[in-house]
Amino acid sequence: MGLIYIDGNLYKKEEAKISVFDHGLLYGDGVFEGIRVYNGRVFKLSEHLDRLFRSAKYIMLDIPLTKEELTKAVIETVKANELKEAYIRLIITRGVGDLGLDPRKCSKPSLIIIADKIDLYPKEYYENGLEIITVPTRKNSQDALSPCVKTLNYLNSIMAKIEANQAGVLEAIMLNAHGYVAEGSGDNIFIVKNNSLLTPPLWVGVLEGITRDTVMKIGKELGIEVKETVMTRYDLYTADECFLTGTGAEIIPVIKIDNRIIGNGKSGKLTLKITARFQELTQTEETEIY
Numbered sequence: 001m002g003l004i005y006i007d008g009n010l011y012k013k014e015e016a017k018i019s020v021f022d023h024g025l026l027y028g029d030g031v032f033e034g035i036r037v038y039n040g041r042v043f044k045l046s047e048h049l050d051r052l053f054r055s056a057k058y059i060m061l062d063i064p065l066t067k068e069e070l071t072k073a074v075i076e077t078v079k080a081n082e083l084k085e086a087y088i089r090l091i092i093t094r095g096v097g098d099l100g101l102d103p104r105k106c107s108k109p110s111l112i113i114i115a116d117k118i119d120l121y122p123k124e125y126y127e128n129g130l131e132i133i134t135v136p137t138r139k140n141s142q143d144a145l146s147p148c149v150k151t152l153n154y155l156n157s158i159m160a161k162i163e164a165n166q167a168g169v170l171e172a173i174m175l176n177a178h179g180y181v182a183e184g185s186g187d188n189i190f191i192v193k194n195n196s197l198l199t200p201p202l203w204v205g206v207l208e209g210i211t212r213d214t215v216m217k218i219g220k221e222l223g224i225e226v227k228e229t230v231m232t233r234y235d236l237y238t239a240d241e242c243f244l245t246g247t248g249a250e251i252i253p254v255i256k257i258d259n260r261i262i263g264n265g266k267s268g269k270l271t272l273k274i275t276a277r278f279q280e281l282t283q284t285e286e287t288e289i290y
């Protein structure tokens with residue numbers, strides 16, 4: 001237990017160390033994934049690895065392993081930790097360089113896999129719903145750094161989280177530079193309006209969430225109209241239902257936004273239906289490892 005994978009070897013937690021010259025630390029130069037293990041199955045591993053390769057391609061980082069090798073490394077780490085319910089953090093940094101940001105000084109990327117427990121929001125919020133706010137911090141602009149890329153630099157989200165903390169709520173929604181609703185600090189947002197399921201399109205500047213994709217598929221499978229559409233704060237305030245999705249958050253109902261009560265102030269009907277199907281999928285889908 002407590003074994004961390006670094007570049008092909010497993011180390012005890014206390015002995016798992018990387019260089020202070022790693023550009024992941026010095027510059028946030030790297031990419032990562034957050035993946036869940038449910039009931040001994042790695043949920044949507046293939047989709048997470050595909051996104052990791054897309055993120056790496058954007059930042060021009062060559063992942064030294066194939067998708068098959070990465071799959072094996074993830075499963076080996078989960079098995080070594082004897083975890084049936086877990087959170088996997090898969091990190092690839094530019095590697096060890098010197099005190100200059102030129103990535104050509106980094107001879108090879110570092111690969112780290114941590115498998116541990118995660119509890120993002122207290123359990124009662126999944127039943128009673130979450131209060132959130134829209135915050136002053138805007139999403140990074142597409143042409144500065146695409147929000148589709150899951151990079152090691154999360155300061156944009158961290159600023160939003162600090163603003164939420166200071167307002168006494170647990171999560172923040174960021175708008176993009178034009179004032180359109182984007183996403184939370186670590187989750188995508190959905191609303192239900194007149195029985196349609198709506199979420200911002202990727203071009204607004206959001207991460208292509210694996211949970212977002214899963215929820216959109218569930219919606220369609222349940223015969224619900226699913227639309228990717230731009231939305232403003234007005235659309236949030238007047239929604240019938242609202243929820244957030246993410247690997248950490250799973251599906252969490254939202255009952256208050258900027259002090260406006262959403263719907264009847266309880267988890268909505270479609271939210272409950274989609275959540276029930278999502279929970280079924282987490283127990284039955286994907287890579288069996290035990």
Ligand code: PXG
Binds near residue numbers: 034
């Ligand atoms: N948007 C952002 C900015 C994220 O960081 C999501 C959306 C949801 O994507 P997935 O693929 O997970 O459905 C994320 C994911 C944490 C934590 O420790 C954060 C995420 C995932 C897992 C854990 O806060 N963010």
